[in-house]
Structures are given as structure tokens and as C-alpha cells.
Amino acid sequence: MTSRGTKIRILAGAVALGSMSVLVAPFSAAAGSRSDRAHSGAVVSIEQAADLTAEEVAGELRGKIDSSQVRYGVTAYRVAYRTTDSAGAPTTASQLVVLPKNLPKNLPKNRARHLSTVSWLHGTTVYRKDVASENPKSNDRLAALLFASTGRAVSAPDYVGLGSGEGFHPYGDPRATVAASVDGLRAARTVAHRSGRELKRKVQVSGFSQGGPATMLVGRALQEKRAGGYFRLGALAPVSGPFHxxxxxxxxxxxxxxxxxxxxxxxxxxxxxxxxxxxxxxxxxxxxxxxxxxxxxxxxxxxxxxxxxxxxxxxxxxxxxxxxxxxxxxxxxxxxxxxMDNTCDWRPNVPVEIFHSRGDKDVDFSHAAYCADQLTSNGAAHRLTDVGDYDHNESVRQALPRIVRSFDERENLHRAGAGPRAVP
Known part of the structure; x- marks a missing residue:
């Protein structure tokens, strides 16, 4: 629990920016119709939330998260989109989509136009405005800025019932978690396309606390193609998750x-x-x-x-x-x-980087070991990293730069034509 009056961070994480409204499309479809379900991920509205130089991004991170990996400026958008709730009924949700800008002119055209994609999944949040799309100071906004400033597109869903989304938040429900996250990716692809960019198929999925199990749920849906359509699993990096x-x-x-x-x-x-x-x-x-x-x-x-x-x-x-x-x-x-006790009980086709802190008093380190044991029993490649003697909220700030390095390493291996890295 933080001392700030606007947050509970028992299993937490959050962030934010400014606001200019640009309505893209109204939401108007009969609830429960087949058309609604077919249009999950359709964009309802877009608002530009921030436009920052690389120096300004580094300033936002300074004193909170290591900013040495910041390379580019970013543009952030608050996006409302269609998804489904815990009962499978049509609803709207919101997210923060962040795109890098000012990529080098000498970068190959396909790399400048086709962006690697990160799905960042937040932790426990009780106040609906304490999410990446709404709160400029939350850890989740900072995480999205960091990933985007390294040249990646970021989809940071608020989940159902938080941000500007409809209804209540179905806390920890697997069905609604996967729907909001995958539909958020679809909406992010639309936003990127409208700015002349394309998102790569393979998604790097990461999340903190509640977002740890969510990372594994979304990753499995992408790998098994239950998410349907375009996206596939590219990387997994859960942080401080309650896996048991x-x-x-x-x-x-x-x-x-x-x-x-x-x-x-x-x-x-x-x-x-x-x-x-x-x-x-x-x-x-x-x-x-x-x-x-x-x-x-x-x-x-x-x-x-x-x-x-x-x-x-x-x-x-x-x-x-x-x-x-x-x-x-x-x-x-x-x-x-x-x-929810078995979110790690499967065999990802990518190595899993698990991050936790031995000093975490909210989610004990044993949860990370529990996840690692389930992955081991399935023959899955993984690595468990202790980020140090830090509390729950600080653990994610310590993990984020390591996650960026992990994602960079996998992309470099892929470009070099190497196979999947074996992780002890």
C-alpha cells in the first residue's frame, strides 16, 4: 500500500500524461449482437495524451526507473475500444497506446515502419483513474514510456471496468483479462496503422503483480491462437506475480x-x-x-x-x-x-523471464518459484531473476530495464538468425 491517497498497490502498478481530444468513431451497436463480438478490438475513440522528446521521457523516468536505455521520443494516445466482459458480453475498455518517434533516418525502411510490440499488463488498482491512460505519474505510464522510447509500440490496457471503460472491474477474471489485452492489441494496431506504421506479429508480453499471471494467460492465448487473427507470442516477462x-x-x-x-x-x-x-x-x-x-x-x-x-x-x-x-x-x-493457480502450467514456445524481489512482503518470492516449477515440469525454458532486496512496488522499477535488455537480446538473436535461446 502506498501512502498516496489515489492508489492501492497491494499487487500494483500504474502511470500517465496530458490530453487533447480527437474523437475517431462513436460507439453504437446493439449490446450482445454478433456484430459487436465480431468487432472486438475496434477503436471507439482516440485522444492524444502526450508528445514527448527523448529528453522529456528521460526526465519523466529520472529518479524512478533507469533512463539510460531511452533512445527516442514518443507519442501517447488514450484509446477506447470494444471488448467483452467476464460474462462474454460486449463492452468498452480503454488503454494507453504509445508509439516511438524520431527513429533514425538511416534505419532500414521496414524496421522504421514495422514496430516490435509490447503488451504491458498492470497490477491491482482500485481507483479507476489510477491506470496508464489516466494517471501521468503511475508506474504503468512510466513503463509504457520506457518501452516505447526504445523503439517499440506499446499497448497498456486498463482492463475492463477501469480507466474510461464501462461497468465494474472483474478483478482477476481470466476471460476478461485476455479479452481486454488481446483486443487492446488489435486496437493498437489500428492506431499505429493510422500513423503510417505497422505492428509486428510477435508480441512481447510483460506485466507486474496482477499483471504477472495476466502475462502468462495472454501469452498462452497468443501461442494457442485462441486470440485469433494477426498476433502471435514473441516473449514473456512477468514481474512479482501471485502465481499461486x-x-x-x-x-x-x-x-x-x-x-x-x-x-x-x-x-x-x-x-x-x-x-x-x-x-x-x-x-x-x-x-x-x-x-x-x-x-x-x-x-x-x-x-x-x-x-x-x-x-x-x-x-x-x-x-x-x-x-x-x-x-x-x-x-x-x-x-x-x-x-489462476495454473497460469504457468504449460509449455511456452519462447523462453520465460521471471522477475521477483526477495524483499517483497506483498507477494512472497515463493510465487515466482512456484511458476518456475510449473514451467520446469512442462519442459519450458525459463530463467528466474531476483532483482534484489526491494519491496513490491520497487521490484517492478528494478525489473523494467532488465526486461528491455531481455527483449533486445531476443530481437538481436532473431535478426542474426539464431534459434530460441535455452534458459537455465
Whole structure:
């Protein structure tokens, strides 16, 4: 949890810029129609959010993230696009799309026009404006600026129900996470095309905290072509992800995580909307919190407002019966947790670079080892890097320059005609 009143970063990450509105296309289609589904990824609107020189990008990063790899200026856009929610129903979502500019004139024409693509997936966010498309100071905006300043196009989806998107945020739902991310890539391709650029097919996927499991979910969808169409998997680099989510929730129920009650309340209220974890708030929350907790997690309350209204400890916020359900999940809860315990249980056709910090008190380092073990059991090439003795939020700032180097290395190997690198 950060001290800023606009963020909860229990599994977190975020960033932002300015704003000039340029409406591209209105959203007008019958909800639930086949046409809506066919047009997932269609752009609804574009606003230019920022136009920065390389020096200005370096200035934004200075003191937060190593800026030594910044090479180009960038133009950032706030983009609304069509996607689907946790029930598969049509909705709109938003994202930040960032494109590099001022590429060298001596760069081969195809390399200047065809951009490598990064999908950056953010961490837990309770306030809908605390995302890359809205908040100029969030880590996610900084991450998008960094990747774009190295010559890449960046799609940084806000996910469903955050940013300017419709409805509530279906926190941690695999279906909505993959849809918003893949449809965000499709929309980013449209934005790039309108500026005379093309996105390469292979996508470099990375994300922090909640975005760690999301990275593996999106990567698998791209590899198995469940995403359909143009894009394919090019690289995977998750950071500080809760890959054993049932163990994470049990730790929160036992107050083994800082501000466990706040985190678990977000999880419980979101998953109740999707899956029906309790019949009434009083079944899960102690009085007097049962009368207000759901309203606080509506996306319009800041972290500061939530913290001021709720106790930090799970034992003070939840009923003991509900905490026991979290510790020993069964039924629908067990069934929905299972896919999130197995986001690394497959064999990527690219090496996986896992980053974590041994000093992380929010998501224990054991989660990274859990992911690595699942990859090992599937014969997948991977490397687990400890970025040092840093807390949760600082771990992503330490990891980002390493991720850029990893992506650069893979691209250089590809250009040299080498095969996939074996990672111990």
C-alpha cells in the first residue's frame, strides 16, 4: 500500500500524461449482437495524451526507473475500444497506446515502419483513474514510456471496468483479462496503422503483480491462437506475480500480508459479483462494515478513502466463517481459483523471464518459484531473476530495464538468425 491517497498497490502498478481530444468513431451497436463480438478490438475513440522528446521521457523516468536505455521520443494516445466482459458480453475498455518517434533516418525502411510490440499488463488498482491512460505519474505510464522510447509500440490496457471503460472491474477474471489485452492489441494496431506504421506479429508480453499471471494467460492465448487473427507470442516477462493465488488468498485471510483486509475485500466484492461467493454482505463482512464495503469498491473511491473506512486486518473486517471459506475453498470458489493457480502450467514456445524481489512482503518470492516449477515440469525454458532486496512496488522499477535488455537480446538473436535461446 502506498501512502498516496489515489492508489492501492497491494499487487500494483500504474502511470500517465496530458490530453487533447480527437474523437475517431462513436460507439453504437446493439449490446450482445454478433456484430459487436465480431468487432472486438475496434477503436471507439482516440485522444492524444502526450508528445514527448527523448529528453522529456528521460526526465519523466529520472529518479524512478533507469533512463539510460531511452533512445527516442514518443507519442501517447488514450484509446477506447470494444471488448467483452467476464460474462462474454460486449463492452468498452480503454488503454494507453504509445508509439516511438524520431527513429533514425538511416534505419532500414521496414524496421522504421514495422514496430516490435509490447503488451504491458498492470497490477491491482482500485481507483479507476489510477491506470496508464489516466494517471501521468503511475508506474504503468512510466513503463509504457520506457518501452516505447526504445523503439517499440506499446499497448497498456486498463482492463475492463477501469480507466474510461464501462461497468465494474472483474478483478482477476481470466476471460476478461485476455479479452481486454488481446483486443487492446488489435486496437493498437489500428492506431499505429493510422500513423503510417505497422505492428509486428510477435508480441512481447510483460506485466507486474496482477499483471504477472495476466502475462502468462495472454501469452498462452497468443501461442494457442485462441486470440485469433494477426498476433502471435514473441516473449514473456512477468514481474512479482501471485502465481499461486489460492495460497495468496489464504495468507491474506490469516493476515500474513500487509493490509490483508483491504486486499481481500477487493477480491471478495469483485468475485462475488462474478461468481456469487456470499448471499448478503453480512455473510462475509462484520458489522458495521457490511453496510458500506461493497460501495467503497465501486472504482470511484481512492485508496485513501477506502483505508479510512475499513480496518486493515482481515480478522477485524470479515466473519470467521467467510475467512474459513477462503482458507479452505470449495465449490465455485475452488473451481475459479484453480485456473489462476495454473497460469504457468504449460509449455511456452519462447523462453520465460521471471522477475521477483526477495524483499517483497506483498507477494512472497515463493510465487515466482512456484511458476518456475510449473514451467520446469512442462519442459519450458525459463530463467528466474531476483532483482534484489526491494519491496513490491520497487521490484517492478528494478525489473523494467532488465526486461528491455531481455527483449533486445531476443530481437538481436532473431535478426542474426539464431534459434530460441535455452534458459537455465
Amino acid at each position: 493465488i489460492s495460497a495468496f488468498e489464504a495468507a491474506a485471510a490469516d493476515d500474513k500480508i500487509a493490509k490483508s483486509g483491504i486486499y481481500l475485500a477487493y477480491f471478495a466484492t469483485a468475485w462475488n459479483k462474478m461468481y456469487g461467493l456470499y448471499t448478503s454482505p453480512g455473510d462475509a463482512f462484520r458489522s458495521p462494515y457490511d453496510s458500506k464495503v461493497e460501495g467503497l469498491f465501486d472504482g470511484y473511491h481512492t485508496a485513501g478513502q477506502i483505508v479510512s473506512e475499513l480496518p486493515a486486518a482481515s480478522k477485524d473486517l470479515f466473519t470467521e466463517d467467510f475467512l474459513n471459506k477462503i482458507r479452505n475453498p470449495d465449490g465455485v470458489l475452488r473451481d475459479k481459483l484453480r485456473p
